[in-house]
Amino acid sequence: MPFHIVVVDDDVDVARTIELSLRRHTDFQVSLAFNGAEALQTIRRYCPDLVILDIIMPGMDGYEVCSQLRADPLCADIPILFLSAKGEINDRLEGFRLGADDYLTKPFNVEELALRAKAVLRRTHAEVATKAEPPTVLTVGELSLDTKTFQITTGSGQRVLLTPVEFDLLYHLMSNAGTVFSSDRLLQEVWGYPYDAGSPDLVRMHVRNLRLKIEPNPRAPIYIRTVPRRGYTVQLPESADST
Numbered sequence: 001m002p003f004h005i006v007v008v009d010d011d012v013d014v015a016r017t018i019e020l021s022l023r024r025h026t027d028f029q030v031s032l033a034f035n036g037a038e039a040l041q042t043i044r045r046y047c048p049d050l051v052i053l054d055i056i057m058p059g060m061d062g063y064e065v066c067s068q069l070r071a072d073p074l075c076a077d078i079p080i081l082f083l084s085a086k087g088e089i090n091d092r093l094e095g096f097r098l099g100a101d102d103y104l105t106k107p108f109n110v111e112e113l114a115l116r117a118k119a120v121l122r123r124t125h126a127e128v129a130t131k132a133e134p135p136t137v138l139t140v141g142e143l144s145l146d147t148k149t150f151q152i153t154t155g156s157g158q159r160v161l162l163t164p165v166e167f168d169l170l171y172h173l174m175s176n177a178g179t180v181f182s183s184d185r186l187l188q189e190v191w192g193y194p195y196d197a198g199s200p201d202l203v204r205m206h207v208r209n210l211r212l213k214i215e216p217n218p219r220a221p222i223y224i225r226t227v228p229r230r231g232y233t234v235q236l237p238e239s240a241d242s243t
Contacts, residue, residue, distance in 0.1 A: 006033060039051075053082055054083055
């Protein structure tokens with residue numbers, strides 16, 4: 001079975017060049033993402049074998065994408081190879097500090113990139129070979145979200161199929177349980193809207209739709225809480241004491 005690599009770069013030409021180069025190596029299946037929010041969505045859906053990640057991107061940069069992946073229990077072990085024009089030693093050290101497995105600067109040789117990708121995959125898969133299969137279910141309290149089937153199971157045992165947009169929103173809230181997100185922050189981090197763009201009504205609509213699907217009483221939600229004047233949260237079990 002071929003290794004699956006997600007390539008993230010806001011320069012479409014660079015991303016396509018990398019894709020074509022990697023596809024010449026029959027071991028590689030390639031998916032592309034062109035900004036940070038799209039990268040997180042793609043990576044969380046496919047759980048690839050490797051992420052090749054640009055740093056300088058509008059909105060959410062590569063450092064932030066890396067930080068969010070390393071904090072995500074289902075994506076924390078996915079290897080990351082930074083590919084960036086930021087070539088100073090401090091830039092490289094920051095990349096490794098955040099959890100990168102390798103770092104290559106632009107301009108780059110496509111053959112070297114392919115060889116480095118193979119080297120990272122050999123190393124990480126040798127380490128994974130002795131470990132259990134990575135989890136595909138994210139659980140917070142009574143909520144269990146299956147990242148392969150897009151189904152959410154609630155405390156009552158009800159199992160509901162989510163749309164991709166609903167999945168992305170609930171996954172983000174559950175993987176950051178206990179954190180309160182404003183509508184503006186959700187628009188940026190989940191759907192990639194620039195700062196101060198997009199309507200809070202969009203967030204309210206998707207939260208409402210999720211509550212209709214999973215809450216025992218959508219008018220008195222127990223899973224997706226509203227914090228007045230601050231935003232929305234899925235609370236950790238030990239702190240779930242208010243609506």
